[in-house]
Amino acid sequence: MGLGILEPKVHRDQITGTIIMLRHEEEDTEDAVSQQETEKNDDADDIDSNSEAKFGSYGPGNARRNSTASAATLKTTKDGIILNPQPHDNPNDPLNAPIWRRDLALLVIGFHSFVGGGQTPILAAGLSSIESEFDVSSSTGSYLVGAFMLALGFGSLFASPTALLYGKRVVYLVGIIIAIGGAIWAACAKSFGSLMGSRVLMGIGFSPTESLPSATIAEIYFAHERAYRLGIYTFLLLGGKNLVPMLSAFVFQNLSRHWLFWILTIFLGFNLTATFLFVPETFWDRTPIPDKRSQEETRAAKEYEEAHLKESGEEHPRHRPNSFAIINENGSNRDLDHDHSFSRINDVSAINETVSVIPSLESSLANNDDIAPKQYVLPNNAEKIEENNLATDFSQPIKRKSYAETLNILSGRHTVDKWWMVFLRPFVLYLYPSVLFGALVYSFAIVWLILISETISKLFSESPYDYSQIIIGLFYVSPFIGCALGSIVAGKFSDFLVRKLVAKNNGTYEPEFRLVMIIPVVISICIGLMGFGWSIQNKDLWIVPVIFFGVLGFGSSLASTTAITYTVDSYRIFATEALVSLNFSKNLLGFIFSLFNTSFVAARGVRTAFLTFGGVQIFICLFAIPLYIHGKRCRAWTDDREFMKWLYVRYKPNNTKK
Numbered sequence: 001m002g003l004g005i006l007e008p009k010v011h012r013d014q015i016t017g018t019i020i021m022l023r024h025e026e027e028d029t030e031d032a033v034s035q036q037e038t039e040k041n042d043d044a045d046d047i048d049s050n051s052e053a054k055f056g057s058y059g060p061g062n063a064r065r066n067s068t069a070s071a072a073t074l075k076t077t078k079d080g081i082i083l084n085p086q087p088h089d090n091p092n093d094p095l096n097a098p099i100w101r102r103d104l105a106l107l108v109i110g111f112h113s114f115v116g117g118g119q120t121p122i123l124a125a126g127l128s129s130i131e132s133e134f135d136v137s138s139s140t141g142s143y144l145v146g147a148f149m150l151a152l153g154f155g156s157l158f159a160s161p162t163a164l165l166y167g168k169r170v171v172y173l174v175g176i177i178i179a180i181g182g183a184i185w186a187a188c189a190k191s192f193g194s195l196m197g198s199r200v201l202m203g204i205g206f207s208p209t210e211s212l213p214s215a216t217i218a219e220i221y222f223a224h225e226r227a228y229r230l231g232i233y234t235f236l237l238l239g240g241k242n243l244v245p246m247l248s249a250f251v252f253q254n255l256s257r258h259w260l261f262w263i264l265t266i267f268l269g270f271n272l273t274a275t276f277l278f279v280p281e282t283f284w285d286r287t288p289i290p291d292k293r294s295q296e297e298t299r300a301a302k303e304y305e306e307a308h309l310k311e312s313g314e315e316h317p318r319h320r321p322n323s324f325a326i327i328n329e330n331g332s333n334r335d336l337d338h339d340h341s342f343s344r345i346n347d348v349s350a351i352n353e354t355v356s357v358i359p360s361l362e363s364s365l366a367n368n369d370d371i372a373p374k375q376y377v378l379p380n381n382a383e384k385i386e387e388n389n390l391a392t393d394f395s396q397p398i399k400r401k402s403y404a405e406t407l408n409i410l411s412g413r414h415t416v417d418k419w420w421m422v423f424l425r426p427f428v429l430y431l432y433p434s435v436l437f438g439a440l441v442y443s444f445a446i447v448w449l450i451l452i453s454e455t456i457s458k459l460f461s462e463s464p465y466d467y468s469q470i471i472i473g474l475f476y477v478s479p480f481i482g483c484a485l486g487s488i489v490a491g492k493f494s495d496f497l498v499r500k501l502v503a504k505n506n507g508t509y510e511p512e513f514r515l516v517m518i519i520p521v522v523i524s525i526c527i528g529l530m531g532f533g534w535s536i537q538n539k540d541l542w543i544v545p546v547i548f549f550g551v552l553g554f555g556s557s558l559a560s561t562t563a564i565t566y567t568v569d570s571y572r573i574f575a576t577e578a579l580v581s582l583n584f585s586k587n588l589l590g591f592i593f594s595l596f597n598t599s600f601v602a603a604r605g606v607r608t609a610f611l612t613f614g615g616v617q618i619f620i621c622l623f624a625i626p627l628y629i630h631g632k633r634c635r636a637w638t639d640d641r642e643f644m645k646w647l648y649v650r651y652k653p654n655n656t657k658k
Contacts, residue, residue: 006629007510008636010632013037013634017434017570019084019223022499022507053093077224082522084223085286086571091400094220094540102220104228105279109213110236112176112271115264116209117237118244119202119451120148120590122264124247125473126257128457133257134192138598141455144199149450151203153587154212158204160580161422167411168212169281176272179205180265187261209237210583214564215576223572224495224508227565231491234561235483239450242553244481249473278581280406283414290653419648426580429571431643433579433634434511437627438567440620441521443586445559447478448529448552448613451597458598459606464539478546479553484522488559490517492543494565511569512631517562517622521555526614528552570635574644 071652075083087095094102121354123130123144131141155175163171182202189195217229251260415422429435456475460467494517501513531548567582601609627634 002508002510003501003513004629005510005632008633010636011149012636012639016639018575018632020082020507021084021224021502021509022081056331058419071464081224081320082539088284088286090398093397094280094284097220097630105220105282106217106232107174108274108278109209109216110192110233112172112275113209113213113233114240114270115244115267116179116206116237117240117249119206119240120145120152120450121241121245122248122260124245124453124457125469125475126252126260126457127253128461129469129576130195130257131310134195136192138458140192142594142598144196145450145454145564146591147196148199148203149587149594151200151588152207152210152590153584155204155207156583156587157423157578159208160211160426160576161325161419163208163212163215164422165413165415165417165419165577167281167283167414168208168216168638169275169279169411169581170409171208171212172279173272174276175205175208176268176275177205178202178547180272181205183265187258187265192203207583210587211580212576214579218568218572218575221252223569226568227498227514227561228491230565230568230613231494231561234490234557234564235487238446238487238553238557238560239480241446241453241609242476242483245453246476246480249469252473253455253469273323274279276407276409281408283411285414299537302305307380310426365579398428416649417647420652421649422577424586425574425577425644425647428643428647429562429574429581432571432638433627434569434570434631435574435581437623438563438570438578439582439585440623441518441559442563442567442582443589444617444620445521445525445556445563446586447590448525448617449556451593451613452532452549452552453599454594454597455606460542465542467542469496475542475546475549479556482550482553482555483557486504487561489554490558490561492563492564509569510632511566511635512628514562514566514569515628515631517558518621519560521559522618524551524555525559526555528555529610529614529617533606533608533613537605539608570631 039097076085077083083095085095090096127138127141127144131138139614159171159175179202182198182200182205185201186195186198189198213233214230217226217233221229248260251263299409325619430439457472459465460475461469494514497516498509498513501516502509528551529549532545532552535544537549563580563582566576571578602611
């Protein structure tokens with residue numbers, strides 16, 4: 001048990017989400033000693049060394065030596081942090097792109113998320129005037145917010161599968177074009193129904209800003225870089241929810257509702273241009289690819305092992321947990337063979353280490369006693385394979401794509417999986433405790449801000465405050481500052497805390513380390529919610545509820561970044577689908593709350609309503625305690641159950657056939 005996290009009852013070497021992030025001096029010493037011992041025994045054990053080279057050191061007593069040797073070959077930063085995932089030796093790998101180019105893409109996506117995030121409460125300051133313009137009640141007026149959130153949720157369900165199959169770049173661009181159409185429609189709308197329809201269309205167009213950026217960050221940054229960048233993204237997304245309403249208040253009072261959406265159209269045109277120029281396709285297939293020689297040796301070894309197992313009556317070694325997902329992590333366009341099972345593919349991988357070109361997978365396989373086969377003698381046909389028979393694609397120099405080539409909108413089909421399979425994955429992920437908890441924390445963190453946006457105009461435009469639309473819009477400066485501070489703390493401090501915990505945990509990173517940040521999350525959100533409702537009920541000076549509003553913004557930013565980082569780190573292989581799960585639940589809850597929020601506040605009073613909301617937040621965050629303790633066991637359980645395996649097409653490379 002490391003730092004209070006329980007290990008699975010059945011020992012396994014690899015669990016989804018658990019990674020080696022730091023190497024210690026003891027390991028380096030063991031590597032050196034192991035290497036010296038190997039060199040000393042090379043001449044005496046020539047036959048054993050040849051056999052070991054063919055089988056990848058899976059014989060008894062060799063697991064530790066193979067593990068440390070593999071770890072020694074892993075790419076690291078100057079500070080000794082092991083890069084995860086390991087970048088390929090290819091100049092077109094997004095992880096090998098200059099950091100300024102990756103950060104530029106992040107800022108472009110972040111700015112579009114800033115604009116998109118602000119669309120939910122963009123009408124907050126002027127909602128009362130819209131209700132008067134169309135002669136509808138406050139409950140009906142709040143449907144403009146709820147309908148937009150519902151469209152966001154369902155739009156994500158369609159954007160995510162399309163992005164996984166055909167790339168995120170094309171989905172980003174098409175989404176912006178749809179949003180431009182919705183903004184033009186809203187600018188021309190002359191009835192409440194027409195305005196409602198434009199909001200739905202805009203929700204569909206902006207849905208990629210919520211379901212895709214976190215997955216994009218996971219594709220272009222290493223694990224130790226993500227929390228800070230996710231903090232930037234979260235800050236811009238939540239910053240839009242807090243700053244856009246303030247800016248829209250000036251437009252409402254000095255221009256008109258129509259001009260609000262014409263200005264939005266201009267910004268969207270800028271976003272379309274910037275995305276086209278500076279956001280390339282970030283998909284990269286990290287599926288291990290065997291070379292020709294390894295395929296032949298693997299097939300020969302497989303034939304011998306099957307014959308041996310048949311004679312001895314033993315069963316096939318158990319395949320690695322969640323291996324189907326690792327193989328299909330980003331999809332593949334290889335030929336299909338629906339009759340070939342994944343367990344057989346993984347057995348082959350276990351027999352011959354040359355099947356995998358990723359050192360981390362080699363290391364994990366070498367340490368896995370459950371799948372490491374005994375050392376057998378190769379059949380004669382495998383002995384005849386010549387060393388120079390290694391014609392692979394990697395022997396040819398790889399040319400870096402030109403800037404013009406990166407501007408291509410379509411990049412082909414990225415996976416053999418069916419669209420409906422990808423569509424169902426976010427729903428299946430609710431069976432994963434880490435994803436479910438992350439979805440609840442993220443959803444309510446955003447919903448609380450939305451609930452205030454639905455009521456703030458009415459609360460502060462009536463006695464005893466009687467403030468104008470501009471003044472009400474300026475109140476959003478407070479949560480904006482809170483979100484900025486929250487993003488800094490959630491990003492930098494979370495990474496700092498995690499590195500300290502990793503060092504105390506012998507260099508091993510567990511996603512549950514992120515859950516420590518739930519402590520400041522529950523404190524700040526509850527203080528913000530309860531203080532906001534209590535101060536307004538007591539008719540305190542305007543600065544008091546505004547300060548509590550800022551504390552809520554701080555807590556919401558902490559919660560959002562923590563939930564996203566924890567979910568992505570737990571199941572990076574499902575990063576895109578998991579973000580759809582988070583955002584779909586958030587938008588669905590936002591829509592549900594919009595149906596009764598204003599009437600509930602009016603009936604029960606502001607203080608009672610917001611004290612209730614604070615109680616809900618405490619109840620949800622309490623689940624972080626058992627999840628921290630049992631989270632690793634939960635991840636091992638989901639690995640064993642493999643709930644997602646039916647939502648992947650099974651295949652094998654056709655050149656492994658006889």
